Amino acid sequence: MRYSADHKQKTRERVLKEAAREMRAQGPRQIAVAGVMARAGLTQGGFYAHFASKDDLVASTIDHMQGEGAERWRSITEGLEPRAGLSAYLDFYLSAAHRDSRDSGCLLPFLASDLPRLRDDARARFAAGAARMRARLAGKLAEIGVTEAEAEASSMLSEMVGALSLARAEPDPSAADAILERSKAALKRRFGLTS
Numbered sequence: 495m496r497y498s499a500d501h502k503q504k505t506r507e508r509v510l511k512e513a514a515r516e517m518r519a520q521g522p523r524q525i526a527v528a529g530v531m532a533r534a535g536l537t538q539g540g541f542y543a544h545f546a547s548k549d550d551l552v553a554s555t556i557d558h559m560q561g562e563g564a565e566r567w568r569s570i571t572e573g574l575e576p577r578a579g580l581s582a583y584l585d586f587y588l589s590a591a592h593r594d595s596r597d598s599g600c601l602l603p604f605l606a607s608d609l610p611r612l613r614d615d616a617r618a619r620f621a622a623g624a625a626r627m628r629a630r631l632a633g634k635l636a637e638i639g640v641t642e643a644e645a646e647a648s649s650m651l652s653e654m655v656g657a658l659s660l661a662r663a664e665p666d667p668s669a670a671d672a673i674l675e676r677s678k679a680a681l682k683r684r685f686g687l688t689s
Contacts, residue, residue, distance in 0.1 A: 509534045510558040515597045553616045559601040560623035576637035581687040588678040603659040
């Protein structure tokens with residue numbers, strides 16, 4: 495039976511969704527092709543119809559995760575004036591729900607420590623995604639009149655990722671909440687996002 499190109503794309507998306515879950519839970523080096531394919535409802539033999547290798551799967555999954563992040567940004571900020579959009583995004587990003595999510599959320603804190611050990615293609619895709627995220631932040635910062643918006647966006651993103659990473663590592667929930675709240679409040683003050 496021949497399948498349409500649309501069917502193949504939907505199947506690939508299903509595999510990438512499962513790979514993203516596993517990558518967030520186990521890291522990119524621990525991703526198991528057989529397990530990903532089984533959870534996607536496919537046999538391991540069908541893997542090569544979609545990916546050239548496990549490295550290709552990892553790099554493609556990074557792209558997929560970045561697409562999820564871009565869609566989340568759009569859904570949170572769309573229709574809001576720039577200050578409100580940035581504030582809403584900070585509320586999402588530096589939240590207990592985002593911190594506690596193990597199968598969704600920003601790939602930057604999930605993968606940053608693993609990237610030096612991955613192949614150049616995966617590292618390049620990760621870096622390109624981080625650059626797009628900085629550009630989204632810089633665009634909003636420029637709209638609200640922040641000078642040197644690109645440099646400020648880089649600093650903002652670093653603090654967001656760092657705060658989320660440290661909050662995830664903190665075993666005391668109250669201390670973890672405090673890390674997020676302090677960074678969120680500091681960033682909102684710094685960029686005039688408080689009401």
